[in-house]
Structures are given as C-alpha cells and as structure tokens.
Amino acid sequence: MKTFPKPLTAEEERLYLKRYEEGDQEARKVLIERNLRLVAHVAKKYQGSDEDSDDLISIGTIGLIKAVATFDNSKNNRLATYAARCIDNELLMMLRMRKKTSREVSLYEPIGMDKEGNEINLLDIIEGENVDVPEIMDLEADTRRLYQILHKVLSEREQEVLRLRYGLFGEEEKTQREIAQRLNISRSYVSRIEKTALKKLKEFF
Incomplete structure (x- = not known):
C-alpha cells in the first residue's frame, strides 16, 4: 500500500503558496507532494469502475497539478477544497472519454505498415523517434490515453501532423x-512540428 506525505497545515500551506506566487518552483513541488493523499482519497470512489488504481492516481495528480497552478490564494480558501474539485473533474472527464472510446488500443496493436511491408505499432513510433519514456510501459494496459490527451497536449496543427505522419x-x-x-x-x-509534438508527448508521459 502506498504511503503519502502528511498534508500541510493551514499555516504551512499559506507559506508555500506565497513562495510559489513569488516564483519558487520548489514550493510548487511541496504543494503537490503534500496533497497526494488527497488525490488517493478522491480516487477511491472510482475504484469500482474497473480502472487501475495507479491509473486513477496518475489522472488525479494531473488535476492536482492544475489546481496548484490555478488556485487563487487571495480568496482565503484552503487549497485542498479547490484541489478536490479539480481532481474529481479530471477523473470524471477521463472516465467519460473512455466510455466514448469503444476500441481497445494496445502499444503492440498494428496501426500501419512501413515501406518494407512490416507492421508498425505505437511503441515503434515512440521508440523510433528516440523518445525516452521511462513510464510508457505502465500505460500498456490502456494506451487509449494517448489518443485522448492529444487535444490537451498538442496544438491543432501538431495533432494534424501526427495524424497524417x-x-x-x-x-x-x-x-x-x-x-x-x-x-x-x-x-x-513539418519536421519541426513533428519533433515538437513528440517531445510534448514524451514530457507528458
């Protein structure tokens, strides 16, 4: 079972929020890490949805990161209250997207042929561009996320280039x-757009 750091006290939270507003990226890291317990708590209510718990935590953490980036400290609310909504929204959005996607996609599923007539798959694409994605294999069970996050991570032009490429x-x-x-x-x-798009996907994963 995973253990998470203890939540920040109200005083600690105010201190780190102030530091983050002043540009301290280490404070941002603390705000995220010390609220991971909240991510796990919110993700629990979705564990009966046939989703992997680690996957839920990963998606919920995206919501937490967005919450830290957009939280308005001037309203005197606790970050956790706002973050819980952001985490929940991110998880709901992911589940809705997956319901709309009926086809299972695997890293090893053939998606085309190369010039020599050999089958190529998503993993070939990623590895073929020398993209170092240390956590990519953790997504093997449900690579539909790759399709679902394209519109979030890439511009319309970048999406179009990758679709065609x-x-x-x-x-x-x-x-x-x-x-x-x-x-x-x-x-x-086109080459620059392709490389930029692949770099963005690598950094996301």
Whole structure:
C-alpha cells in the first residue's frame, strides 16, 4: 500500500503558496507532494469502475497539478477544497472519454505498415523517434490515453501532423513531403512540428 506525505497545515500551506506566487518552483513541488493523499482519497470512489488504481492516481495528480497552478490564494480558501474539485473533474472527464472510446488500443496493436511491408505499432513510433519514456510501459494496459490527451497536449496543427505522419485515427500514413504539400508549408517546418509534438508527448508521459 502506498504511503503519502502528511498534508500541510493551514499555516504551512499559506507559506508555500506565497513562495510559489513569488516564483519558487520548489514550493510548487511541496504543494503537490503534500496533497497526494488527497488525490488517493478522491480516487477511491472510482475504484469500482474497473480502472487501475495507479491509473486513477496518475489522472488525479494531473488535476492536482492544475489546481496548484490555478488556485487563487487571495480568496482565503484552503487549497485542498479547490484541489478536490479539480481532481474529481479530471477523473470524471477521463472516465467519460473512455466510455466514448469503444476500441481497445494496445502499444503492440498494428496501426500501419512501413515501406518494407512490416507492421508498425505505437511503441515503434515512440521508440523510433528516440523518445525516452521511462513510464510508457505502465500505460500498456490502456494506451487509449494517448489518443485522448492529444487535444490537451498538442496544438491543432501538431495533432494534424501526427495524424497524417503516423496514420492515426484512420488517416493514411504520409511522408513529411506529402504532409507539407497538403498543408502548404515547408517539409522542414513539418519536421519541426513533428519533433515538437513528440517531445510534448514524451514530457507528458
């Protein structure tokens, strides 16, 4: 069973919030770590939804990070009260998205063919770009998240380039030159967009 740091006292919370407002990133880290117990508490009510508990914690933590970033300290409310709503909203959004996605997607599921006629999968795409994703295998059971978070992490242009480049969402896989012609931009610009998008996904995971 996971153990989490003790929550901050009201006085400690005010201190770290003030430091974070002044740009102290270490204070941000403390605010997140000391509220992880809250994430676990909120995630408990969704454990009967056939979702992996670690997965729920990961999604809930995203909600917590958003809460710390957007909390208005001037209203004299406790961060935990606001964060609980953000965590709950993030989990609800994830569950709703998954209900809309009926198809299971695996890292090893074939999603296209390379020029030599060999099957390629999502893992090939990630590894083929030299992306170091130490936690990627933890997502093997439900890689649908990759599809679901694209619109959150990437711009519309970045999403479009990856869809065309790797044949995602039913698109036909295209070369950078073909994408450049279709979008009326240079091939080098397509390459930069692709690399930026993959870097963003790596950092998210």
